Structures are given as C-alpha cells and as structure tokens.
Amino acid sequence: MIEKVLVVVVVIGIFFDRVHCQGSCRLTDGVSMTCRGKNSLRDLDTTKNYSQVDSLYVHQSNLDLTFDLAPEEVNLNRVTLLNATDNKITRIGSRGFNKIKNVQFLYLSNNQISQAQPDPFRALEKLELLEMDDALEGNTEEKADMIRNFFDSKNRFIHLAKIELNKNKIEDIYPKTFCKVEGLRRLELSNNRIQSFSFARHCLGELKGLMLAGNLIEKIPSDIWDFLPSVSSMDISNNPLNCDCDTVRLLRDDDVIFLNQAETKCASPPEVEGQRVFELKKDYCSTARNPRGKASFFQFIVLFVIAIGILWLYKKYRERLSHLSSAPVGYTNLQHEQAVEPEFV
Numbered sequence: 340m341i342e343k344v345l346v347v348v349v350v351i352g353i354f355f356d357r358v359h360c361q362g363s364c365r366l367t368d369g370v371s372m373t374c375r376g377k378n379s380l381r382d383l384d385t386t387k388n389y390s391q392v393d394s395l396y397v398h399q400s401n402l403d404l405t406f407d408l409a410p411e412e413v414n415l416n417r418v419t420l421l422n423a424t425d426n427k428i429t430r431i432g433s434r435g436f437n438k439i440k441n442v443q444f445l446y447l448s449n450n451q452i453s454q455a456q457p458d459p460f461r462a463l464e465k466l467e468l469l470e471m472d473d474a475l476e477g478n479t480e481e482k483a484d485m486i487r488n489f490f491d492s493k494n495r496f497i498h499l500a501k502i503e504l505n506k507n508k509i510e511d512i513y514p515k516t517f518c519k520v521e522g523l524r525r526l527e528l529s530n531n532r533i534q535s536f537s538f539a540r541h542c543l544g545e546l547k548g549l550m551l552a553g554n555l556i557e558k559i560p561s562d563i564w565d566f567l568p569s570v571s572s573m574d575i576s577n578n579p580l581n582c583d584c585d586t587v588r589l590l591r592d593d594d595v596i597f598l599n600q601a602e603t604k605c606a607s608p609p610e611v612e613g614q615r616v617f618e619l620k621k622d623y624c625s626t627a628r629n630p631r632g633k634a635s636f637f638q639f640i641v642l643f644v645i646a647i648g649i650l651w652l653y654k655k656y657r658e659r660l661s662h663l664s665s666a667p668v669g670y671t672n673l674q675h676e677q678a679v680e681p682e683f684v
C-alpha cells in the first residue's frame with residue numbers, strides 16, 4: 340500500500356516538475372502573450388500564428404539573449420513591448436533581439452547581466468524606452484564598459500528617450516557613454532554608487548530629467564547647467580551633499596524643479612549637517628557665512644592694528660632720534676653761524 344502511494348506521489352511529482360520546467364506561453368487577448376518557465380519561448384507551438392502579438396511578457400524563463408528568442412518559424416514582427424524582467428538573464432547579444440526588431444519598450448530589470456556582446460541593441464532602431472533596474476552584475480570597470488558598449492552602437496537610437504539604470508551599484512560611467520543617444524530626455528541613475536558627475540559636454544543636450552537619488556554625490560559641479568542645458572527636473576535626494584555656497588546657489592536655480600526636496604539634505608559642513616538644503620536660511624550664503632572669510636578679515640584687522648602700532652613706535656623713535664641728533668646739528672649750525680658771523684660783520 341505504502342509503495343503504491345509513494346509511486347503515485349513520485350509520478351505526480353515528476354509530472355509537475357516537467358510541466359514546471361518546460362514552462363508555457365499563453366495568449367491572453369490575442370495581442371499579448373505571457374510566457375513563464377524554462378524554455379517557454381523556445382518551445383513555442385510553431386503551428387500557431389503569433390503575428391498579431393504586440394506585447395510579450397517573459398518571466399522566470401532563464402532566457403539566454405545571445406541566442407534566438409523563439410523558433411525560426413515564429414513571426415514576432417508585431418511585438419513592440421518585451422517585458423523580460425525577472426529572468427536570470429546573464430548574457431545579451433544582438434542575436435537575442437533579431438526576431439523582435441520593432442520593439443519600442445524593452446524591460447530587462449531584475450536580471451544578472453554580466454556579459455554583453457558588442458552592440459547588443461543594434462537591431463532595435465525603434466527603441467524608445469530601455470529599463471534595466473537591478474539588472475547588471477560585475478565590478479566597477481566591467482559595468483562601466485558594459486554600459487558604454489550598450490550605446491556605442493550602429494543604431495542611432497533616434498527614438499530612445501528614456502533610459503533607466505537604477506539600483507545597479509554603478510560606481511562609474513564614462514563621460515561619453517550617452518553621447519550617441521542624442522534625443523535622450525530622461526536618464527535615471529538612482530540608487531547607485533556614483534560619486535561625481537562626469538558627462539561630456541555637447542552630449543545630453545536634450546536631457547530634461549536627471550534622476551540621481553541615493554548615490555554618493557558630495558559636490559555638484561558649478562558648470563552643470565552648461566553641459567546639461569535643457570534639464571528641468573532633477574532628483575539628487577539622499578546624497579551626502581556638501582552644502583558649500585556654490586552648491587546651495589546651484590540648487591536655488593529657479594529653472595530647475597528639484598524632486599524629493601524633503602530628502603535632500605546636507606551632510607556637511609558641520610553647522611548645517613542634516614538640514615534640508617531647500618530649507619536653509621535665506622541669508623545662509625548671502626551674509627558672512629564663510630568662516631574662512633571671517634577669519635581672514637579678523638586677521639586683517641589685527642595686522643592693521645599691529646601696523647599702526649609699528650608706525651607709531653617708529654615715529655616716536657624717529658622723534659627721539661632727531662631730538663638726540665638735533666643738539667650737534669644745532670651746535671654745528673651755531674658754530675657755522677658763529678663762524679660766518681664775523682665774516683658777515
């Protein structure tokens with residue numbers, strides 16, 4: 340009896356495991372398809388017609404985007420949205436996107452991409468949005484190289500307006516990384532480990548929104564609006580900002596809306612530590628705010644007083660000297676006068 344039950348349990352277990360392993364795709368309303376489980380896309384039923392599918396959702400499918408996404412016969416030309424979040428994707432290459440050249444919205448968040456073949460997105464000429472939050476793995480340099488590689492492309496990314504690279508522990512981004520994406524309007528780099536801005540001049544000329552919340556930025560370069568001329572909204576909350584006067588003045592720029600102001604605080608200098616940048620007193624930078632300036636003014640006063648003192652002492656000393664020396668001079672004069680006098684007479 341027990342053996343029979345065990346056999347049934349094992350058989351059921353194997354059956355569910357196979358179903359689970361193989362995964363499956365489901366057409367929901369004729370135009371969107373959801374695939375779940377391992378190889379779900381690669382094992383698509385090739386006798387069916389998928390040419391109407393415009394939104395493709397693929398999850399927990401262990402995609403390898405250096406290979407074909409779906410079988411040769413399957414037509415996915417209508418797909419404009421691919422949501423491949425949460426797939427343990429580790430590699431991407433251009434081959435993975437060849438079957439979906441018309442994708443406009445590409446979601447690749449929650450993956451572990453550590454390898455990218457050269458120019459992976461070259462086929463996606465209609466791309467408008469690329470979301471890769473919590474998607475990249477590797478050390479500082481590997482990530483910086485990989486991100487540069489994404490956009491150093493034959494594709495001119497004419498339509499690409501929004502790039503999201505939040506939560507990737509990014510420390511470094513090469514200054515020219517986004518130069519090719521000329522129409523970029525919104526760049527999200529929040530919750531990374533970026534310490535400083537390093538965007539090249541004459542890039543990002545169209546950028547309107549720059550999200551840098553939750554990084555390690557202390558200093559905002561004073562010429563920031565020169566190389567980001569169109570930015571109209573910015574988030575630099577939750578960064579260890581050094582609220583020197585240059586920074587405070589930049590942040591009081593009226594042309595830019597700063598988001599999450601309540602979370603935008605000074606980490607230094609000590610007298611304003613923990614205070615909200617946008618609630619600092621109006622006179623924080625207009626009056627004698629710079630302690631070093633104060634000190635040097637005080638030093639100037641002291642030096643001035645000392646100088647006056649020295650002058651006064653010198654004058655006194657000279658008076659005494661001339662007093663001392665006046666006697667012989669008077670005497671010689673007298674002598675002279677005396678000597679002349681008879682001649683005169």
Ligand SMILES: *[C@@H]1O[C@H](CO)[C@@H](O)[C@H](O)[C@H]1NC(C)=O
Binds near residue numbers: 390
């Ligand atoms: C698939 O369906 C579309 C319209 O629904 C049709 O135009 C096309 O010819 C079909 N393709 C195949 C291979 O049957």
Ligand SMILES: *[C@@H]1O[C@H](CO)[C@@H](O)[C@H](O)[C@H]1NC(C)=O
Binds near residue numbers: 398424425446
């Ligand atoms: C993509 O899929 C994930 C996981 O199912 C979901 O949380 C997210 O909202 C989806 N995004 C879009 C734009 O469909």
